[in-house]
Amino acid sequence: MxxxxxxxxxxxVEWLEKVLWGYSxxxxxxxxxxxxxDGSRDETRQRIEELKALIAIPIVHVWHPDDGxxxxxxxxxxxxxxxxxxxxxxxxxxxPRKDFVATHIQYRxxxxxxxxxxxxxxxxxxxxxxxxxxxxxxxxxLEWLKARGFKSNIKSLKLTAKGFGAKxxxxxxxxxxxxxxxxxxxxxxxxxxxxxxxxxxxYGGEDRELGxxxxxxxxxxxxxxxxxxxxxxxxxxxxxSEEAWRKNDAIRAYxxxxxxxxxxxxxxxx
Numbered sequence: 001m002x003x004x005x006x007x008x009x010x011x012x013v014e015w016l017e018k019v020l021w022g023y024s025x026x027x028x029x030x031x032x033x034x035x036x037x038d039g040s041r042d043e044t045r046q047r048i049e050e051l052k053a054l055i056a057i058p059i060v061h062v063w064h065p066d067d068g069x070x071x072x073x074x075x076x077x078x079x080x081x082x083x084x085x086x087x088x089x090x091x092x093x094x095x096p097r098k099d100f101v102a103t104h105i106q107y108r109x110x111x112x113x114x115x116x117x118x119x120x121x122x123x124x125x126x127x128x129x130x131x132x133x134x135x136x137x138x139x140x141x142l143e144w145l146k147a148r149g150f151k152s153n154i155k156s157l158k159l160t161a162k163g164f165g166a167k168x169x170x171x172x173x174x175x176x177x178x179x180x181x182x183x184x185x186x187x188x189x190x191x192x193x194x195x196x197x198x199x200x201x202x203y204g205g206e207d208r209e210l211g212x213x214x215x216x217x218x219x220x221x222x223x224x225x226x227x228x229x230x231x232x233x234x235x236x237x238x239x240x241s242e243e244a245w246r247k248n249d250a251i252r253a254y255x256x257x258x259x260x261x262x263x264x265x266x267x268x269x270x
Contacts, residue, residue, distance in 0.1 A: 087188050
């Protein structure tokens with residue numbers, strides 16, 4: 001297969017199911033889904049097994065026991081489990097538009113990684129979105145969202161920009177093309193060369209740190225935030241910690257100051 005979509009999840013079955021329906025509707029289908037499960041309860045495993053029979057895209061479930069926020073560790077295990085040479089990273093709360101995988105495939109290029117973003121939805125609309133809304137792409141229609149109370153803003157251009165307009169916005173946006181965990185992609189060989197994610201890091205910039213090492217390796221980044229579209233379903237963030245942020249900031253500062261290309265606390269082959 002031509003790509004592996006690696007998506008992270010933790011005890012969010014309803015959101016994960018909506019995301020998987022999004023991948024079932026992709027225009028490009030030569031890919032697999034690798035679910036990086038950071039210790040969810042058995043309910044998640046059971047629902048994934050049920051969905052495997054309903055969704056044509058191959059699904060691999062990579063799990064480890066719950067030990068707090070250990071997303072970097074499970075992502076590294078998912079990288080090793082992925083069977084293709086190109087990896088697309090996202091989260092189990094980001095529903096992809098039908099051209100999401102096709103866009104990553106279109107823009108991929110040796111020597112680069114791709115940097116996308118997401119369009120955040122409020123909780124009431126996140127809950128209201130149904131399987132049919134995803135399959136019919138209603139949740140990517142700004143007028144449909146506005147009819148359900150969404151307040152349009154400048155970020156709505158992510159949903160409405162098409163073709164040349166999207167490319168122009170990609171070029172003009174002041175947002176840097178960093179590695180963003182909800183929407184990024186790169187070559188498996190590059191990720192292995194960097195030793196993957198730094199497993200010492202918890203929530204807060206752990207994705208950016210990987211991208212910074214990739215750039216220290218000589219890679220460049222492409223901005224596709226207006227082309228590769230996913231909508232982000234709302235949720236609480238009980239795992240956010242000021243202590244973790246300070247630790248992660250120190251690690252990123254060390255990576256930058258020493259121009260590290262490889263983390264000593266990364267992928268560990270079994």
